[in-house]
Amino acid sequence: MRDLIHIGRRPQPQAVAGLSHEEDWKQASPARIQEALRHAMAKGAGGWFVLDASSRVGHTLQRFEVSGRELVAWRGPSGLLVAPAACPHMGADLSCGSTRDGKVVCPWHGLALGEARHGAWAPLRTYEDGILSWVQIPGIEPLTDAPVHPIRPEKSLAGVIRMEVRCEPQDVIANRLDPWHGVHFHPHSFAKLRVLEESPDSILLRVSYRIAGRIAMEVDATFDCPSSRVIVMTIVRGEGEGSLVETHATPIDTARCAVIEATVATSERSGFLAFARSSLIKRIMAYFIERRAARLWVEDAMYAERTFALRQGEFTEIRQRPEALRSRAP
Numbered sequence: 001m002r003d004l005i006h007i008g009r010r011p012q013p014q015a016v017a018g019l020s021h022e023e024d025w026k027q028a029s030p031a032r033i034q035e036a037l038r039h040a041m042a043k044g045a046g047g048w049f050v051l052d053a054s055s056r057v058g059h060t061l062q063r064f065e066v067s068g069r070e071l072v073a074w075r076g077p078s079g080l081l082v083a084p085a086a087c088p089h090m091g092a093d094l095s096c097g098s099t100r101d102g103k104v105v106c107p108w109h110g111l112a113l114g115e116a117r118h119g120a121w122a123p124l125r126t127y128e129d130g131i132l133s134w135v136q137i138p139g140i141e142p143l144t145d146a147p148v149h150p151i152r153p154e155k156s157l158a159g160v161i162r163m164e165v166r167c168e169p170q171d172v173i174a175n176r177l178d179p180w181h182g183v184h185f186h187p188h189s190f191a192k193l194r195v196l197e198e199s200p201d202s203i204l205l206r207v208s209y210r211i212a213g214r215i216a217m218e219v220d221a222t223f224d225c226p227s228s229r230v231i232v233m234t235i236v237r238g239e240g241e242g243s244l245v246e247t248h249a250t251p252i253d254t255a256r257c258a259v260i261e262a263t264v265a266t267s268e269r270s271g272f273l274a275f276a277r278s279s280l281i282k283r284i285m286a287y288f289i290e291r292r293a294a295r296l297w298v299e300d301a302m303y304a305e306r307t308f309a310l311r312q313g314e315f316t317e318i319r320q321r322p323e324a325l326r327s328r329a330p
């Protein structure tokens with residue numbers, strides 16, 4: 001593509017392996033994508049589910065639905081608390097209550113509930129990894145002590161989006177296991193994209209992403225799934241080496257899923273550390289990171305909803321243009 005102006009490293013050959021010479025639609029083999037998805041799904045996730053960015057969870061009473069469970073989240077004296085939202089007395093929705101002395105107070109008859117068990121009601125295990133808040137729900141799959149998440153760069157700028165999509169987690173993961181759609185479905189963001197290596201556990205690609213208009217930057221990146229509910233893109237060569245995009249899929253119920261995507265950007269450039277220390281700059285950068293991620297996910301939501309609808313035997317056309325769906329982005 002002659003009209004691109006590349007910044008960062010000089011563009012490398014786009015085709016270095018036999019596979020990468022083929023047209024995208026041929027490379028995007030449904031059988032290979034399904035095989036990679038099967039590998040990811042077999043890993044399990046230890047019963048851990050991402051709720052949202054830690055900065056957005058529990059500072060006021062919040063209601064979440066995770067895998068058909070209705071939950072309430074708030075912050076107590078020792079940190080994040082997540083518990084069943086139904087009051088153990090007569091079932092009121094605790095997320096409509098208030099907090100007092102680190103406890104949630106039921107809106108119907110004033111029962112105050114905190115870290116201690118009350119009959120069958122008890123807070124669930126939670127985990128905060130510095131960027132995201134997690135809850136562990138027993139009875140779904142074998143449990144682990146802590147969730148699996150990638151090792152993140154120490155000095156970084158991060159942004160997190162959360163979006164609800166009408167699909168299952170596997171549709172979110174499968175969307176990311178198909179990088180070949182990038183240039184065709186998101187031409188505003190990807191100028192060139194070739195898969196260089198592929199196995200059921202990892203994909204290596206070379207991508208030129210658009211910074212603005214004709215200005216693009218080329219990097220090599222991998223996609224892999226550390227658990228059944230997350231797929232991680234890592235920049236392995238080029239500007240921003242070590243930067244990550246973690247796409248987490250948390251089921252809401254059997255037909256809805258929350259996509260929580262954390263972008264963790266880093267750079268070896270001098271000045272980045274000072275840059276990353278300023279809280280104002282962090283907030284401004286988070287805004288731009290989240291805007292870009294949301295734009296892609298508005299489109300990828302259509303993709304995931306379409307694959308889910310087809311699996312359900314629904315032949316409804318999903319024809320909304322991205323502009324029509326943009327209101328769903330945070």
Ligand code: FES
Nearest residue numbers: 087089090106109
């Ligand atoms: S329903 Fe909660 S105190 Fe009665």
Ligand SMILES: [Fe+2]
Nearest residue numbers: 181182186300
């Ligand atoms: Fe996409």
